Amino acid sequence: MSNNLPSIPPFNYQPTTYIGLSAQQVIDLRKQYINPVVATYYQQPIMIVEGSMQYVFDETGKRYLDAFAGIATVNVGHCHPHVVQAIQEQSAKLQHVTTLYLHPTIAEYSQMLVDKMPDDLSMVYLVNSGSEANDLAMLMARVYTENFDLIALRNGYHGMSGNSMGLTAQSTWKYSTPHHFGIHHAINAALPY
Numbered sequence: 001m002s003n004n005l006p007s008i009p010p011f012n013y014q015p016t017t018y019i020g021l022s023a024q025q026v027i028d029l030r031k032q033y034i035n036p037v038v039a040t041y042y043q044q045p046i047m048i049v050e051g052s053m054q055y056v057f058d059e060t061g062k063r064y065l066d067a068f069a070g071i072a073t074v075n076v077g078h079c080h081p082h083v084v085q086a087i088q089e090q091s092a093k094l095q096h097v098t099t100l101y102l103h104p105t106i107a108e109y110s111q112m113l114v115d116k117m118p119d120d121l122s123m124v125y126l127v128n129s130g131s132e133a134n135d136l137a138m139l140m141a142r143v144y145t146e147n148f149d150l151i152a153l154r155n156g157y158h159g160m161s162g163n164s165m166g167l168t169a170q171s172t173w174k175y176s177t178p179h180h181f182g183i184h185h186a187i188n189a190a191l192p193y
């Protein structure tokens with residue numbers, strides 16, 4: 001193997017000195033208290049304790065490029081100053097209110113979201129996860145059409161909730177319980193198999 005591996009570019013950020021539990025202590029606590037389905041990668045999983053934009057840091061201060069940050073919560077990087085400021089301001093003012101009362105942000109945010117969508121996507125229903133969104137889409141389609149059957153494509157992943165696991169067509173993400181009533185899996189005509 002070549003020793004001329006590319007090095008990570010310089011980055012002007014000093015992580016704080018970590019003084020918490022060791023990685024081994026965290027592993028031991030996880031084993032004792034967390035369901036094993038919450039798995040880790042690698043025999044010695046890295047422990048990430050801090051982040052700044054595209055980088056994360058382990059407990060020794062070692063910096064990694066975060067190639068896992070594909071989820072929406074970090075789609076502008078870790079601890080982006082604008083996001084941190086907005087979270088801090090809102091946390092200090094009001095942390096939760098039911099949608100049964102009015103609050104300006106959900107209305108303004110929904111309008112901003114619709115403005116970015118194609119014209120016929122003009123209504124918002126905010127949920128917490130992809131599985132929940134798909135559950136809701138299934139329910140809405142069934143209630144609206146008064147039909148029950150759904151077609152999903154083979155090899156697709158749609159979530160692990162009771163209903164969305166029925167849509168999912170990857171054996172690794174399905175349990176052997178009855179969960180796909182009315183769902184028919186079809187070959188994806190766009191793929192060469």
Ligand SMILES: Cc1ncc(COP(=O)(O)O)c(C=O)c1O
Nearest residue numbers: 128129130131132157158159160
């Ligand atoms: C295409 C797709 N649909 C649905 C989901 C389920 O989303 P969630 O894990 O937020 O429930 C995922 C999650 O990886 C996904 O990739």
